[in-house]
Amino acid sequence: MSKTIDVMKEKRKVSEQVRNNIKAFNKLKREILKSLEAGQKTIPEIAREIESDIDVITYNLMTLIKYGFVVAGEIDDDDEYYYYKLKNKK
């Protein structure tokens, strides 16, 4: 059965920005998930590890929570930052 997406592909072109966004998100997703493989971490810890701007980490980490890759854990001892961990790991 032919897909309707082909109709759309003839009408529209995907912009460079959309492609770059996907690449950037996938890269960050890989890095964040990899970083959390080793154990739970706070946002500043993740940002330090993968040397990215902290606000970018916050945004993407929260998106990963929304789509079920990561869950929030306990808060740190200073009551400042939550720990985040992979969803399927205890």
Next chain:
Amino acid sequence: MAKINPDFAKELKEYGALDLNACYNCGTCTAVCSLSDEDNSFPRKMIRLSVLGLEDELQSSVDPWLCYYCGECSETCPQQTDPGELMMTLRRYLTAKYDWTGLASKLYTSKIWEFGAIIFLAAFILVLFIFFHGPMTTELTDDGGVKLNTFAPWKIVEIGDWIMAGLLSFFLLSNIFNMYLKIVRNDKSIKIPLKLYFTEFWALIVHFATQLQFSKCDTELTGKKYTFSTYWIIHWFLMTSYVIMLIMIMVFLGWFQTDNIYEWWHPQRLLGYYATIGLTIGIVYFFIERIRKKSEKSKHSHVTDWTFLVLLFLTTITGILVHIFRIYGMPYPTYYMYVFHLMVLFPMLMIEVPFSKWSHLAYRPFAIYFNNVVIAARKQSK
């Protein structure tokens, strides 16, 4: 306990304030002002005192002199109360109140007085020249210049200068003393150790010479790319030019008003050129600013602002013309222009220095000095 005087705002309007009553006391103006601090929080406090008509408190306040009218407050005021212009107005008001003769008040609030005084003083000079001028010789000097000193011998003019300087200083200093009484001696509860007058004296010197506060306006506090330095440089250029001119005619008139024509690099000519160029550029800049009304501080021009600029401009132009007519050997134009030059110069100095805009140059550093003394005294007594 203080009584409210709602009529005061109307009185203040004559000095130039716009919609000061529109203020709803949000404090934005004070919060954005880079010169405002915990010791001196303005301009809202000044607006409030003006609206309520608490004259005693206004007159004992230094805040208006601490403001350099960067215009941030007026730009950000949500009620368009124009606090910056109110501070300018209060400076006019205070100038009038410091002046014990009451002339300043008349000059600020009445066009008849302002222009009448100019015409009167100009006429006085004209009469002096009509009756007492020297011979109007067409004979030129060896260099081909006009013999100005024959028509108006510098020694005699210098005596006139000194009399005028004496008068000016008397008025200005007595007004500053009046200011001192209002600002420092108003609050009798604070004891001011004599020592402080000496230890804080540096402020007077520094601020008089540099108008340092000005540069503080130029911060990126509000996140805007707003350079105040251009303004400060031009102001400083104008002020030094003016001071050089003043010193040359007051102290070194014999050296300055010569019949000899020196080479162009001679210090007499160089200083003269610096000063005239400085004055011309400055005046033209402020003319343009006031006409364009783009920056906050030049949006609203009181009649005295224009009078001052026009007089200064005429003085400069006539001074330049006297110089040109003299070195190119044109006797009559030189003589007439010289008379006209003095007819403008004299009223300008007599009115502006003790009673009007030019007195600000003295009041500002003195205000900072007095303020520092009071604050230091308050801190010591704590």
Next chain:
Amino acid sequence: MTQPNEFDVLAIGGGIAGEEAALNLANIGYKVLLVEKDLSIGGKMIHLSKVFPTLDCGACITTPKVSETARHPNISIYTNTVIEDIEKHSENDFSATLVEKPRYVTDDCTGCQICEEKCPVVVDDQYQWDMVGRKAIYIPFSIANPRIAAIDIENCSLCGLCEKVCPADAIDFTQEEKRSTIKIKTVIIATGFNLFDPTLIPRYGFGKFQNVVTAMQMERQLVPTRPFNNVLRPKDGKMPDNIAYILCVGSRDETIGNPICSQVCCMYSTKQAQLLMGALPMADVTIYYIHIRAFGKGFCEFYQQGKGMGIEFIKGKVGLIKEKENGNLIVRYEDIQEGKVKEAEHDLVVLSVGILPNTDFSTMFKNTKIEQDDFDYVKQVDELSSPAKTNIDGVFVAGTSSGPMDIPDSILSAGAASAEAAGYLKGGKK
């Protein structure tokens, strides 16, 4: 499915006012068409946390009205649809052109969200006010109505995955704009409001300092379907413990052209502050204000309650905000009661942004222009005795289209519009 093209009433805007007006008229027995430009009805209210002064949750009050509207036999709803023009021919005789934008998803969608899982694109989620990402195919929000996905074609990578995985075969990229003309007898404008964009006041650093947020962003952080796992700073995910509210951002301000008071910010800020004290028991909350406008039924008591809970109210509007290295913010303000300029450090600053008219209505009416007041809201031509009446007979205004209003006032205003519209309909051709 063929839709009828004749209705008694056209209600423009599916927010709480549009729904209330539509429900009232439908209950009397009129056929109503409700047109919403967004993907879901419910307006802004459905996104709110709890609402003042009763503190019952916004969704709890909106959703029953939303479902009642959606199910009412006398109400038809077009979402994702804009009105191109409305023409009045005579009394009780209007026509309108509607343009329904393609969702690229058909009504067969069950809202299972499998497509959303697979979609590779992540862009800002406008329903969470850009604090978190969403996919290019998405259900607008969990309690959206209709709960049908839509494709954001601008950001779609055209990978076709969604179409492959959809169990209901609901993806349809061949959809195109649908234009239709309808006949109606009366029109109710309920287009609502926009929020002030605080980037227009650069002194507050919104957009530059990420820990400066709008009240709507805070509102989202306080609802159960929030973007983060708790109330957190958008910059670094830190739990804030010293929060400031700045009132009158974009209202009562001539410099941005909105001299009037927005009527709700004082109360919603007080409400959020109370909720924050529940969510973050250790947090300090400071509200910087000019005047506290707690005027409605129960509002003053609510404000006193907030004070009693320990919210600090400081009279004085913040002049500017500076950011520190650690993301904390320094606010500079004049403490009016002391008459002194001060600086205070907070770790999160909330801008209580004001209300501006949504002027979409202004271009719809073709043969007679709809009159606007000095502030661009719909002009009420007989404000004292017929508050819903506009300059066009048969066109009525409901809710915040006629000025800033809180929810109870909007609902009453919608009630008034429905009564006046019903009177007009009954009057027939006058």
Next chain:
Amino acid sequence: MKNRIGVYVCHCGSNISDYVDVEKVKEIAGKENDVILSKTTMFACSDSAQNEIVDDIKEQNLDGIVVASCSPKLHLNTFRNVAQRAGLNPYNYIQVNIREQCSWAHSDNKPGATEKAIKLVRAGIERAKHSQALTPISIPSKNAVLVVGAGIAGMRAAIELAEMGTEVFLIEREYFVGGRASQWNELFTTNETGREVVSRLYNKIIKTKNITLFTGADIDSKSGSVGDFDIKIKIKPRHVKSGCVLDLEKFKKAVDVCPVEFDDPFNFGLTKQKAIYKNYPSEFPEIPAIDFDRCNKCGECVKICPDIDLEQKEEILNINVGAVLLTTGASPYEPQKGEFGYKEIDNVITLQQLKRLIDLNEDELTYHGKKIKNIAYVYCVGSRQVDGENKYCSRYCCTSAIHTAIMVKEKYKGINNFHFTRGVRTYGKQEILYNKSSKQGDIFLQSFEDSPTEVYHEKGQTVVKIKDILTADKELEVNADLVVLVTGMVPRENNSINNILKVPIGRDKFYNEIHPKLRPVETVIDGVLIAGACQAPLNITESVKSALSAGAKVNSLISKGEIELEPTLAQIDKSSCNWCDKCTDVCPYNAIVKKEYDGKTIAVVNEANCKGCGICLPVCPSNSIQLIGYTDVEIESMIEALID
């Protein structure tokens, strides 16, 4: 007995789940006998959750459902509709309130809240098991309404209702219509005067066919219930014959000869009034009236004008309506003697008096013969009280005071206005008035609750003093020629209506609606609606909005010819009842009547009147009364579940 029960435990966002362990509640409920399924849901009221319930009922063939969520006040009907859509009788749906009764009430004790929720849910399940399928009672309704109070709100609602096709009886307690608005001159924002608006509306009313207006009329008694109220209206005689408009000359003479003189309430005591009067010449209805309580029946006026009839008697009129709309409005707060110098210092008046004063003074503002220059307005008198009872903000007064100050300044020369405020609340577009008054030179001062403005008399001067927070707490004072107390709103005294209709009254003493957002103009008394300033302080536009809104609700309620009523009624067992009269005595709704049946006298319930309150049950000596929907079996099984 139902044996296929579905249980839904709602998170209510986090309203419930923050305190009650909803998962635990769900699990325990799932283990109960006859419970087929037990689920949690984020928002049970959301559309998707509703659909899920519908699907469950159909697929699992459920015969009873329990939703543990919020108060039934909010969502009982929502879920009854869900049941109905799924083909289940709505009365097999039971709502358990675990929000107001558990999570909110016990936010400090989470385990306790959870335990209580479990018990309540179990009781709910028991009740569902014993629930019966019921059919709502449908009663005919009359498409007619009684609107009480012919102020702007009442008149406006009457017109709109009539236009929508409902017959309207509009009654006004005073002899003249217009209420408070007729006392005010120019109004914000249109600058139309109150009287102009009143006359516009009055002219419309007399032209509208199906509105009947009675002035001098009050509710005397009420029987019946929604759809079919029988209401007796008491009409005070006007003593000036209707149908005859006195000519102006004669009326003036009649007023002249009247010997009775007293403070005119219309002008708040600023002027005197005679027993025969009209508040202002163009007042409606055009016929003057005689204040018979004050009239000494001397008969002087009758000599001048034979149209006057001192013998007229009170009339009682019966009307039958489907609903009642109360638009009885508010009164200005009357300051106590000595409150800011009121009635102690000569030149202290209220804002309402100032408004009348402006109306009465043409070229120059004088009070007690003295020319006025400085006016001090003291705000929040009778509102936002620190010590007094009125904690609420009266909403309209800031704007009203400022608007009046602008008018004073525009009308008279040389006035200075000083506003002693507690923070100006000119919300919304009213802000431009505040702006305007500031710009015209009015001076605003502000104090906080802890240091109120003071008014005192000293050396022949009235002084107003404030610690002004806008001037760093400086003490400031003004010598005022006139001190104007900006008084708030209090509800009108309506004791008779309150007693007859039993409308609930809130803490602020205004009538209380069911819910400010969901049902803002309805009261818990079916068929009795409220609108305008009797509900809360409101300005004219806001009152009219609420009045029109109520109009729409009234119309949709009664225009269909029939109304569905709750079937939860008292039911009397005919066999065991031996008429003893005890139940009729206690019934607050007059719903029980005596009837002959099968040769004996028994009590019978009038279904339209019965509210299902249950008060008759415990007084019945023979235990012959059951409350449908709350039968003894249901209640007993619930109690058992609770104590188990």
